Amino acid sequence: MQSVGLEAEKMNGQQMDALLRRFERPLLQYATRILGDSDRARDVVQETFVKLQDEKRQQLDDAPAKWLFTVCRNGALNICRKEKRMTYLDQELLETRESEQPDPYEKLEAKEASGFLLKILDTLPPRQQEVLQLKFQNDLSYQEISEITQLSVSNVGVMIHNALKTLRQRYGYASRDFLPFAPRTVS
Amino acid sequence: MKVNLDDPNLTAFALGELSVDDHAKMADAIADSPEAQSYVAETQQFARLLRAEYEADRQQPSPRSPFVVRMEEERRASWRYQWGSLAAALAIFGVIAAVAFTAIQRSGTLSKLLTDNPKPATPQESASETILEMEAPATPGPLLALQPPKPSGTAAPEFVEEPKLADKSLGYDQRQKPALDAAAGKYGGLALNPSAPPPPMPMKRAYVAGAGETPEAEPPSRYRQDFNTATYDKVEENPFLPAATNPLSTFSIDVDTASYANVRRFINSGSLPPKDAVRVEEMINYFTYDYREPEGDKPFSIDVDATACPWDSSHRLLRIGLKGREVANEKRPASNLVFLLDVSGSMTPAERLPLVKQAMRLLVDKLTEKDHVAIVIYAGGSGLALKSTTGDQKEKILRALEELQAGGSTNGAEGIELAYKVAADNFINGGVNRVILATDGDFNIGVTNQGDLIRLIEAKAKTGVFLSVLGVGTDNLKDSTMQKLADKGNGNYAYLDSVDEARKVLVQQINGTLMTIAKDVKIQVEFNPARVASYRLIGYEKRLLRKEDFNNDKVDAGEIGAGHTVTALYEIVPAGAGATDPATSVPPVDPLKYGTNTTNTTNGSGEVVTVKLRHKKPDGETSELSERSFTDNGSKFENAAPDLKFAAAVAEFGMLLRDSQYKGKGTFGAVIEWAQEGKGRDTAGYRAGFIEMARKAQSLKPREG
Numbered sequence: 001m002q003s004v005g006l007e008a009e010k011m012n013g014q015q016m017d018a019l020l021r022r023f024e025r026p027l028l029q030y031a032t033r034i035l036g037d038s039d040r041a042r043d044v045v046q047e048t049f050v051k052l053q054d055e056k057r058q059q060l061d062d063a064p065a066k067w068l069f070t071v072c073r074n075g076a077l078n079i080c081r082k083e084k085r086m087t088y089l090d091q092e093l094l095e096t097r098e099s100e101q102p103d104p105y106e107k108l109e110a111k112e113a114s115g116f117l118l119k120i121l122d123t124l125p126p127r128q129q130e131v132l133q134l135k136f137q138n139d140l141s142y143q144e145i146s147e148i149t150q151l152s153v154s155n156v157g158v159m160i161h162n163a164l165k166t167l168r169q170r171y172g173y174a175s176r177d178f179l180p181f182a183p184r185t186v187s
Numbered sequence: 188m189k190v191n192l193d194d195p196n197l198t199a200f201a202l203g204e205l206s207v208d209d210h211a212k213m214a215d216a217i218a219d220s221p222e223a224q225s226y227v228a229e230t231q232q233f234a235r236l237l238r239a240e241y242e243a244d245r246q247q248p249s250p251r252s253p254f255v256v257r258m259e260e261e262r263r264a265s266w267r268y269q270w271g272s273l274a275a276a277l278a279i280f281g282v283i284a285a286v287a288f289t290a291i292q293r294s295g296t297l298s299k300l301l302t303d304n305p306k307p308a309t310p311q312e313s314a315s316e317t318i319l320e321m322e323a324p325a326t327p328g329p330l331l332a333l334q335p336p337k338p339s340g341t342a343a344p345e346f347v348e349e350p351k352l353a354d355k356s357l358g359y360d361q362r363q364k365p366a367l368d369a370a371a372g373k374y375g376g377l378a379l380n381p382s383a384p385p386p387p388m389p390m391k392r393a394y395v396a397g398a399g400e401t402p403e404a405e406p407p408s409r410y411r412q413d414f415n416t417a418t419y420d421k422v423e424e425n426p427f428l429p430a431a432t433n434p435l436s437t438f439s440i441d442v443d444t445a446s447y448a449n450v451r452r453f454i455n456s457g458s459l460p461p462k463d464a465v466r467v468e469e470m471i472n473y474f475t476y477d478y479r480e481p482e483g484d485k486p487f488s489i490d491v492d493a494t495a496c497p498w499d500s501s502h503r504l505l506r507i508g509l510k511g512r513e514v515a516n517e518k519r520p521a522s523n524l525v526f527l528l529d530v531s532g533s534m535t536p537a538e539r540l541p542l543v544k545q546a547m548r549l550l551v552d553k554l555t556e557k558d559h560v561a562i563v564i565y566a567g568g569s570g571l572a573l574k575s576t577t578g579d580q581k582e583k584i585l586r587a588l589e590e591l592q593a594g595g596s597t598n599g600a601e602g603i604e605l606a607y608k609v610a611a612d613n614f615i616n617g618g619v620n621r622v623i624l625a626t627d628g629d630f631n632i633g634v635t636n637q638g639d640l641i642r643l644i645e646a647k648a649k650t651g652v653f654l655s656v657l658g659v660g661t662d663n664l665k666d667s668t669m670q671k672l673a674d675k676g677n678g679n680y681a682y683l684d685s686v687d688e689a690r691k692v693l694v695q696q697i698n699g700t701l702m703t704i705a706k707d708v709k710i711q712v713e714f715n716p717a718r719v720a721s722y723r724l725i726g727y728e729k730r731l732l733r734k735e736d737f738n739n740d741k742v743d744a745g746e747i748g749a750g751h752t753v754t755a756l757y758e759i760v761p762a763g764a765g766a767t768d769p770a771t772s773v774p775p776v777d778p779l780k781y782g783t784n785t786t787n788t789t790n791g792s793g794e795v796v797t798v799k800l801r802h803k804k805p806d807g808e809t810s811e812l813s814e815r816s817f818t819d820n821g822s823k824f825e826n827a828a829p830d831l832k833f834a835a836a837v838a839e840f841g842m843l844l845r846d847s848q849y850k851g852k853g854t855f856g857a858v859i860e861w862a863q864e865g866k867g868r869d870t871a872g873y874r875a876g877f878i879e880m881a882r883k884a885q886s887l888k889p890r891e892g
Contacts, residue, residue: 025244026241026245029244037456039458117236117237117240118240118244119531119532122532122535132237133241135202136234136237136238136241137238137241137242137244137245141204142199142204154195157195157196157198157199157204158195160195160198160199160202161193161194161195161197161198161199162195164198164230164233164234165193167233167237168229168233171233
C-alpha cells in the first residue's frame with residue numbers, strides 16, 4: 001500500500017480489489033485448513049474483508065498480509081471455540097503426527113507436475129502446512145508468521161525447516177517414475 | 188566448522204530470514220562445506236518451486252467469487268461500502284453470480300461456470316469422438332445396432348448447437364417465468380397457437396467434424412444449451428400455471444436421491460443447506476412408496492391419488508407414483524460392472540476413498556459367478572487395477588480394492604475413456620452393463636471443462652453402457668457436475684455420506700441401482716380446466732420438457748430401475764376455489780378472444796387429470812405409451828394414505844428449506860407431525876431418519892416453532 005495523504009482514510013475500491021485478488025484465495029485456503037470446512041471458511045474470509053473495509057489504512061501500514069491473516073485466523077479460531085470443535089490449536093498431536101496418509105505416488109511428467117507439489121503438501125501436519133502457506137504463498141517473514149500464529153520465531157524456523165525437508169523427500173520419492181499399483185493388473 | 192544439515196538456521200539462511208550478523212556467520216560457516224552449500228541451493232530452488240506452485244494455485248479463480256458476490260449483496264443492502272472498480276467488475280456477472288450463489292457455495296464451481304463458455308473443438312473433444320469410433324466395432328452392444336439410422340449430410344451435430352434445442356431451452360425459460368406470460372398466449376391454448384413455435388435462436392456452428400468422419404446425427408438432448416451457463420444450477424421453482432391456457436405439464440422422471448443425502452449432511456453438521464442444494468423431487472424420491480406392483484409384463488405401474496393440500500387446505504395435492512417391476516436378486520441378469528474410482532489426492536479423507544471402498548465391498552458381496560467386475564482407477568494417470576473378474580472371486584476383487592490408495596490429481600476424462608472401453612470389451616448382451624463412478628467430482632487434470640466432460644459421457648452412453656455416479660466428500664463436492672454426468676450417461680446419482688447410505692444404494696436397492704428396466708421415461712399430465720384452475724409441479728425444475736418432446740422419441744429422459752419408485756406431486760388450485768394466498772394465485776388471464784378447442788372434450792366429466800407416460804425398453808429406441816385418468820373424490824388430509832402424508836411432509840420440508848414462496852402455512856413442526864402420521868412400517872428406518880432430521884432442522888431454524 002502506498003502511503004496516503006489523508007489520515008484515517010479508508011480503503012478505496014481499487015485498493016480493496018487489489019487485496020481481494022491477491023489474498024482471497026490464500027485466505028480461503030488458510031481458513032479452510034483451520035476449520036476443515038470451506039463454507040465456514042468463506043464466511044470467515046468475508047468477515048475479514050468486511051472488517052478491512054472499516055479498517056483505517058494507517059493501521060494496515062505496509063503489512064496488509066499480516067493484518068489479513070491475523071484477523072482471518074482469529075475469526076476462524078473463534079468459530080472453532082464457539083462450536084466447541086476440537087480446534088486446530090488444541091490438537092497438540094497435529095504438530096508431530098504425520099497425516100495418516102500414504103505417500104502419494106504419481107507418474108510425473110514435467111507438465112503434469114503442476115499442482116502435484118501442493119497435493120503432497122496436504123500430507124504434512126496441518127501446522128506445518130500453515131506456516132509454509134504463510135511463508136511461500138504470502139511472502140511473510142518468520143517474524144510476521146510468529147505474530148500471526150503466536151509461535152516463537154525459532155519455532156517457526158524449525159517448522160519450516162522440517163516441513164521443507166519432509167516435502168523434498170516426498171517430492172523426490174514421488175517424482176520417481178513409477179506407480180505402485182497401476183497400471184499393474186492383479187492376476 | 189562443521190555445519191549441521193539439520194540446523195533450522197540453515198534453512199532460515201537459505202530463505203534470507205537470518206539477521207545480518209547471523210547471516211554473515213552462516214555464510215562463513217558453509218564456505219568450506221560443499222554439502223551445506225548444495226543444501227542451501229536446493230532449498231532455494233525448492234522454495235522457488237513451492238512459490239510457483241502456490242502462485243499457480245492462487246491464480247486458479249475457483250473460490251474467488253462466491254463471497255465477493257455475497258459482499259456485493261451486502262453492499263447493495265447497506266450501501267455503506269465503496270467498491271470502485273470492483274463493483275464494475277461485479278456488474279458483469281453480478282446477476283448470474285447472485286442467482287447462482289447458493290449453488291456455488293455448495294459446489295464451489297463458479298469458476299468453472301464462469302469459464303465454461305462454449306468453445307470450439309479442443310483436442311479432447313476430438314479424442315472422445317475417436318474413442319467412440321474405436322469402441323463401436325470392437326464389441327457392438329445391442330444398443331448400437333438398434334440406433335436409428337443416422338441421417339447423413341449434416342455435419343457432426345455433436346458440437347453443433349441445434350436450433351431446436353435452442354427453442355427448447357427457451358421453452359424452459361418460459362415455464363419458469365411467472366405465469367404472467369401465459370396471458371401473452373405463449374402457452375397457447377390448444378387451438379390458439381396452431382403453428383407458431385418460438386423462432387429458433389440463431390446459433391453459430393461451433394464445430395465441424397473433420398472431413399471424412401462419418402457424421403453421426405445425435406438425438407437432441409435436453410440440456411445441451413444449459414450446461415455451459417451459470418444459471419443452470421439455480422433452481423427456479425415452478426410457478427402455478429393456469430390449466431385453461433396451459434393444460435399440459437411434461438417432464439422427465441428422476442430417480443436421483445443425492446440431494447437428500449447431501450441435505451442431511453448439512454443438517455447433521457449443524458447448518459441448514461444452501462437453498463439450491465435442495466432439490467425437492469430428489470428428497471421425495473429418496474423414499475420408496477407403497478405403489479401397486481406392475482401388472483403382467485409391464486415394466487412399471489402408475490398410481491394417482493389426491494388429498495387436501497396440508498399447507499393450504501383450499502388446494503389439492505395430487506400424487507403420481509410409478510413403481511418399477513421388482514426383480515429378484517437371483518433373477519438379475521449377469522452384470523458387467525466397471526468400478527471407476529477416483530484415487531486422486533482429494534479422495535484421501537476417510538469419508539471419501541475409504542468410504543467408497545467400503546461401499547464397493549458391500550456391492551461385491553452381492554455378486555455371483557455370473558457377474559464380472561473390473562476396477563479402473565484414475566488420478567494423474569489412469570489404469571486398470573483389476574481386469575474383469577468374475578463375481579465369485581471375491582477375495583481377488585477385495586484385495587485389489589484394498590490396495591488402492593489416494594494420491595495425485597484428477598484426470599477424470601482419461602479414466603472415463605478407459606472404464607467405458609473395459610465395459611465394452613466385456614459387454615454382456617442382455618445383461619447389466621454399467622460403469623460405477625465414485626468421485627468427489629474434482630476433475631482437475633485433462634478435460635476439466637464441465638461441458639467437455641458431459642459431452643464425453645454422453646458419447647459413451649450410446650455404447651449401451653449405463654452409468655451410476657456415487658458422490659462423496661464435502662467441501663469440494665461438485666454436485667452439479669455429477670448430477671449432469673449421471674443424467675447424460677443414462678444413469679443415476681447418489682451421494683454417499685455414510686456406510687448406511689452405501690448400503691441403501693448398493694445393497695438394499697442393488698437391482699434398482701444396477702438394473703434399468705425402462706429408459707427415457709416421460710410423464711405428461713393433462714389437466715382438465717373444468718376442474719383445475721391452476722397447478723404447480725413441485726420440484727423437477729431441471730427435468731421439464733416441452734409438450735412436443737413427449738412424443739418425440741429422440742428426446743432423452745430419465746431411467747427407472749428395478750423396484751424403484753418415482754413420485755411427483757402437484758399442488759392444484761381447484762376450479763372455483765378463490766385463490767387466497769397471493770403467492771399461489773395466478774395472475775388473471777384475459778378470456779381468449781378466439782375461443783379454445785376444449786369445448787368438444789370431456790371437460791364435463793369429473794376427471795381432474797389424465798396422466799400419460801412414455802418409456803422405452805432398456806435396449807429399445809421406440810417408446811410405448813401408457814395412460815391413466817384420475818377423478819378426485821375430495822378426500823381430506825386426515826384420511827389420506829399414510830404414504831401420501833409422508834410424501835407431503837417431505838415436499839413441504841424441502842420447500843421450507845428452500846424458503847419457497849410456495850411453502851404455504853407449513854412449519855417444521857407440522858412436517859414432523861405429518862411424517863409421523865405417514866411413517867407406516869418403515870422397516871428400514873429411513874422415515875424415522877427423516878423425522879429426526881426434520882427435528883434437527885427445526886432447532887437450527889432461528890425463528891420457527
